[in-house]
Amino acid sequence: MIDVQNPLLSKLSAFATLTNSERASLGRFDRPRRCFEIGTDLMREGEKNSTAYILLDGWVLSYKLLRSGERQIVDFQVPGDFLGLRSLLLRTADHSIEPVTPIIAVEIGMTDLLRIFRESPRLAAAMLWALSTDGAVVVERLVSLGRRDAIERVAHFFLELGARLKVVGLATGDGYACPLSQYHLADALGLSAVHINRVLRQLREEELMTFRAGKVTFDNFDKLVQIAQFDTAYMDHGGAARE
Amino acid sequence: MIDVQNPLLSKLSAFATLTNSERASLGRFDRPRRCFEIGTDLMREGEKNSTAYILLDGWVLSYKLLRSGERQIVDFQVPGDFLGLRSLLLRTADHSIEPVTPIIAVEIGMTDLLRIFRESPRLAAAMLWALSTDGAVVVERLVSLGRRDAIERVAHFFLELGARLKVVGLATGDGYACPLSQYHLADALGLSAVHINRVLRQLREEELMTFRAGKVTFDNFDKLVQIAQFDTAYMDHGGAARE
Missing domain, CATH: 1.10.10.10 (Winged helix-like DNA-binding domain superfamily/Winged helix DNA-binding domain)
Structure with a gap:
């Protein structure tokens, strides 16, 4: 049941030494796996009740489209990253996500999140930490556009x-x-x-x-x-x- | 013990109807209150093991300084917002925070966070949601600088x-x-x-x-x-x- 290949495990382990039960709790995310090809959006800005994912393999990009048709790429996601977790929590997707390469991802819903939080407050903190890192990346991008x-x-x-x-x-x-x-x-x-x-x-x-x-x-x-x-x-x- | 004046309660209540015990759990954050005057940084970029806060009254700004001496303001925080929660989780402050007006804030540490998560997974989700909103604001700022x-x-x-x-x-x-x-x-x-x-x-x-x-x-x-x-x-x- 526990998949040591899961890059999210590697990532969260960098934050806290996970116990076996915490690893098992995360391992239960390990299905269903979904594959997406280039050209299929995983998520579209404005979509309600979208699904979030953990990216297992491949690269995706998150972007926002403007009325003018221009797009701003917000960030790229790599294996171990959450996709659309913010949109899940905000109930409406605040950005679109498309594969850069063919990808493999695991679905994650609000119920899964709450279950994990119940099973382990430390995992909740580790996930907050992962979201914080994502946030810090976007802040650095902001500084880049503004000042570098x-x-x-x-x-x-x-x-x-x-x-x-x-x-x-x-x-x-x-x-x-x-x-x-x-x-x-x-x-x-x-x-x-x-x-x-x-x-x-x-x-x-x-x-x-x-x-x-x-x-x-x-x-x-x-x-x-x-x-x-x-x-x-x-x-x-x-x-x-x-x- | 429960302070209905706490703007964090108003904010998280927008995400989930909080039970009395959840309100009490949050209410226990309600000391010690600290006051900061204009000119006193609450947090400096690069600082280790900084404290996070919940802002109760007043406005602050988060910024990053560049080698050139230029600064990029990342965001402003208003009552009910977390200050430096990301820095707490990342163990090193990734930005500085200074008051725009005299402010009142409540300290919050990693132990408090883990206690809250233990007491209520829903509160953990609500806090993730609050962090997600903060993230969405920075993404919008990124789009502004890049494309507006x-x-x-x-x-x-x-x-x-x-x-x-x-x-x-x-x-x-x-x-x-x-x-x-x-x-x-x-x-x-x-x-x-x-x-x-x-x-x-x-x-x-x-x-x-x-x-x-x-x-x-x-x-x-x-x-x-x-x-x-x-x-x-x-x-x-x-x-x-x-x-």
Whole structure:
């Protein structure tokens, strides 16, 4: 019943050492699994009583559409992340979600949430922590759009994704596989695709990082951290829920 | 022991009808109260093991400072809001908090949180909901900076604040008291104070809204909603936690 492959387990374990019964409590989320292909929205802005998911495999993006037809990508989600948990709690989806790659996800409803909270207040705190990390990511994106120049934005973005992927074992200090296009980066970072292309070339020529053929390679991690003023503190893990 | 004046009670009651024991559980937060004057930070970015608070009276702002000395205001908090809950969970403050007006706040620690979660899973869900609303506000701010023009940003900002204040009885459809300066608006919305001034004049001359002498007045609420493409859905309340 317990699926050690579940990346949510890896993620929440970074916050608190989970007991066997807590792992079992989470393990019961492990069905039904659903697969979504590219082109099928998981959730549409404005939808009532949407379902939330835990992402097991693949990447998705969350976005909001404006009347003008422009879209703002709010964030990308990677394995172990909640999808649409905020929309579930708010009863109306405040954003849309679409797969970047084919994905596998597990449904999670309000009843499941309340059951988990009943079974373990520590799991509730761990889930609050996971939501807090999601919140911190959006705050960093806000600072990027408001105050960081193009090169700082792009560097910060790739470092942060790396830190998030590392928690679930999908990145090392050297880099990670990344299925995003330059158009995705443009819509997330408020830059044009042409501008993104120029910044990526600059990062490569200065031997800081390379993003090519679906792979991010950190050529000079420390200098990149310095340029981006990247602070891993908001990705901090280490047992805040240990009583 | 139960303080019906506690605006957090009003806020969480919008999410779920609280039982007497749930109200008592929350009521036990009601000491010690602390007062902070303007000029005293409640929390500084990077601080370890910071305390979180529930804001009972007054306004605060959350911000991040950049190496350049520029600051990005992430959000303003009003009575009933959590302050630094994310920082408490992340163990390191990911932003700074300073009072906009003299404030009264109640401390809240990890032990309090875990106790509340133990006593009531529904309260845990209500608190997740409150955090979700905070998250939705930051997402909207992100969309504003990324995709909304100056007049849409300012209109959206004042409508959203109004919706949040209404939940705790501090606003009506006509308007509300607002202690913010044009410099606050500028740092939050990524515009210059001069630009903010010009937009406010335009809103006033077109008889949409007036912000003067610490008071926001909606002169034409419906048209303002239309211009801002303001959607109250993410402020939706109404009992998602009713089992």
